[in-house]
Amino acid sequence: MGRAEPVTSAAALRLEAFDQFCRGGSISAAHSGEAMRDATIHLKTLLDAHQPADAEEARSLAEMRRLLPRLEQPFSRHQPEAHFTASALVVDVDAGKIALLNHAKLGR
Secondary structure, three states, X not given: OOOOOOOOHHHHHHHHHHHHHHOOOOOOHXXXXXXXXXXXXXXXXXXXXXXXXXXXXXXXXHHHHHHHHHOOOXXXXXXXXXXXXXXXXXXXXXXXXXXXXOOOOOOO
């Protein structure tokens, strides 16, 4: 399991802007473009490094790698062909709490 890296204040602002952008909010074009570019580069790096566990996952991975460069806004649900989304498990060890963030539309 990977550990989150510390976020610089500039990166935090871009992530916040990106989150707002994905939720359909209005933000400055400079922030949205920068955030989208950073997130897309990061996703491409993750996809390129990932080793599939089986044939089904290999097919899914190939499809994601094919789609990413074709999507102008790969994390926006307003993309007609597809978009990237994820669920997350957030753990607060100090508080002894866990939050599971599901994909809203899929409910999983």
